[in-house]
Amino acid sequence: MKNKLFLGLAVFGMLFNSCTSDDTADIIINDNSVTNNNGGGTNNNPGTLFLSGTYTEDLTLDADNTYKVDGALIMTTGTTLTIPAGMVIEAVASGSDVYIAISNGATIIANGTASNPIILTSDSSAPQAGDWGGLILLGDAPINSVTGAATATSEIASLPYGGTDSADNSGILRYLRVQYSGGSADGQSENNGISFYGVGNGTTVEYIQVFEGKDDGVEFFGGTVNVDFVSVVNAQDDSLDWTEGYTGTITNAHVSHGAEHDKGIEADGYNTDIGNNSSPIFWSKPTVTNLTIVGNGSGTANEAIRLRAGSQGIFSNILLEGFAEGFDLDGDAGATSFNPTGTGVINGDLSVTDVTFTDVTLQVKNDTGDTFADSDFLSGIGNATGTDFSTWGAGWTVGN
Numbered sequence: 001m002k003n004k005l006f007l008g009l010a011v012f013g014m015l016f017n018s019c020t021s022d023d024t025a026d027i028i029i030n031d032n033s034v035t036n037n038n039g040g041g042t043n044n045n046p047g048t049l050f051l052s053g054t055y056t057e058d059l060t061l062d063a064d065n066t067y068k069v070d071g072a073l074i075m076t077t078g079t080t081l082t083i084p085a086g087m088v089i090e091a092v093a094s095g096s097d098v099y100i101a102i103s104n105g106a107t108i109i110a111n112g113t114a115s116n117p118i119i120l121t122s123d124s125s126a127p128q129a130g131d132w133g134g135l136i137l138l139g140d141a142p143i144n145s146v147t148g149a150a151t152a153t154s155e156i157a158s159l160p161y162g163g164t165d166s167a168d169n170s171g172i173l174r175y176l177r178v179q180y181s182g183g184s185a186d187g188q189s190e191n192n193g194i195s196f197y198g199v200g201n202g203t204t205v206e207y208i209q210v211f212e213g214k215d216d217g218v219e220f221f222g223g224t225v226n227v228d229f230v231s232v233v234n235a236q237d238d239s240l241d242w243t244e245g246y247t248g249t250i251t252n253a254h255v256s257h258g259a260e261h262d263k264g265i266e267a268d269g270y271n272t273d274i275g276n277n278s279s280p281i282f283w284s285k286p287t288v289t290n291l292t293i294v295g296n297g298s299g300t301a302n303e304a305i306r307l308r309a310g311s312q313g314i315f316s317n318i319l320l321e322g323f324a325e326g327f328d329l330d331g332d333a334g335a336t337s338f339n340p341t342g343t344g345v346i347n348g349d350l351s352v353t354d355v356t357f358t359d360v361t362l363q364v365k366n367d368t369g370d371t372f373a374d375s376d377f378l379s380g381i382g383n384a385t386g387t388d389f390s391t392w393g394a395g396w397t398v399g400n
Contacts, residue, residue: 051089055079063087068123069098069132072157077105080171086116090123091132096183096191099133101157102170104140104198112175114207117396122180129236130214133191134181139168141200143222144245144278145271152221152244152274154197155190161197162244166224168200175207175396182214182236192216193235199225201248209397210235212258220246220286221271227251229392233399234258239293242311243268245276246284254389255293256400257322263303264293264320269310269339276310276338285312285349292386295322298361303328310340312349319386321358325365327377333369342370345377354380 051059052071059075060082061067069091075081081102083089091098100120102108112118122131138154140163145152151160178193193210194217201224209231210217217232222244229252232239239255242265255264269283270276276283293304304323307313308330320326329350331341344350345368355378357363363381364374393400 055081058082061087068092069100072097072099072101074101074103074157074159075106075108076103080107080109083108083110083118085112085118085175088119088121090121093122093124093127093131093180095130096133096156098183099136099156099191101136101159102138103159104138104151104161104163104168107169107171108137109172110174110176111172112207112396114175114396117175117177120176120178120181124180127180127212129180129212129234130183131180133183134193134195134213135178136195136197137170137199137203138197139163139170139199139203139223139225140165141168141198141223141225142166142245142278142282143198144276144282145222145274147277147279152198154195154221156195159197162222163198166200167202168198168223169202170199172204173206173208174204177209177211177396177398178213179211180213181210182216184215190215192219192241193232194218195221196223196225197221199223201226207392207396209233209393211399216241217255219243220248222246224248230254231389231393231397232256233397234261236260236262238263238266240265241267242284242286243271243309244284245270245278245282246286247282249287249289250291252290252387252392253288253292254387254393257295257302259296261296261302263306264295265305267305267307267311267313269308269312269341272309283310283312283344285314287314288316288318290317290387291315292319292389293321293323297322298324298359300324304360306330307341307350308339310338310344312344315352316354317384317386318352318355319358319384320355320360323360324362326357326360326363327352328365329368331368331370337369342366342368342372345372346370350377352378354383356382356384356386
């Protein structure tokens with residue numbers, strides 16, 4: 001995908017030399033000078049510092065300043081982006097080319113608090129889903145779309161990700177809210193609210209929310225990152241999505257659907273556009289604990305959780321409310337098939353313990369080709385309470 005790469009910050013009252021690059025997203029600009037670029041428009045707020053470009057040195061934002069992202073902001077290997085608690089960073093509402101990417105080997109320190117969350121949002125006076133791209137983290141943890149230590153390339157920015165370091169550390173996201181993201185580049189390349197590409201479990205991710213995103217809320221492309229306390233509200237595509245062999249944990253997750261939405265969870269064992277190329281082969285198999293998904297009622301044709309392409313997973317304490325279908329399992333028959341989702345149920349690699357269905361018409365739809373009873377997949381029906389979102393989400397989340 002093509003992106004204009006402008007380097008630097010536009011600073012009121014100072015004039016600096018500028019530098020230029022071509023339109024190729026993966027060129028490294030070694031000149032870290034400051035420029036007065038503001039994305040090609042007129043700077044109506046000269047007190048705002050504009051951020052874009054490919055950074056080869058650390059970038060630490062100052063709590064006394066106001067910042068706006070006006071293009072692709074890419075932190076390269078060895079650099080750190082530090083965002084102080086309580087900071088609101090606006091992004092120019094021009095779609096997919098405005099995003100923040102933390103390359104593999106780079107880190108982000110976005111360490112907010114419940115009383116001072118960090119907010120990444122649109123600069124529009126009437127913001128809406130898809131105004132800007134979103135936040136992208138890339139790491140060196142295992143993925144199953146490549147062989148061995150090879151890397152894959154991200155949909156947005158064409159940055160490498162994946163490797164052999166399960167403990168990869170991409171930094172800290174804590175009390176962070178991403179709003180009005182998901183700008184689409186084309187039919188195949190779409191931003192999510194927060195994208196984790198091969199991110200490892202050395203990364204700290206807790207208390208995050210994606211609000212009013214046009215595509216997926218939070219998506220995992222392989223990796224082992226653990227996420228605790230995550231809220232997705234009004235995502236227009238899937239709220240939580242995993243593929244490419246994701247094997248981390250998701251604990252205390254709350255999903256609430258808006259008028260436009262797809263699934264609460266869409267889970268793939270591998271990326272069907274690429275293939276499961278790992279050797280030995282492994283599948284997505286996260287552990288999901290304390291999950292609530294609230295839909296728009298069983299009268300609408302919707303699914304809470306879709307498990308397909310051989311995805312495995314261990315679910316416990318799951319509360320689903322307001323869906324035509326609770327769990328929809330898709331795949332092919334047999335352990336040696338391309339999409340052995342049903343085999344995961346039979347082998348105990350895909351299971352749900354303690355689940356409550358409220359206003360759900362069909363609890364399980366089996367389209368895997370394998371034969372199993374609902375009781376082979378579900379146990380403890382009626383025992384789940386889901387996550388206590390009213391407690392942990394108080395004060396820093398929106399839209400509920």
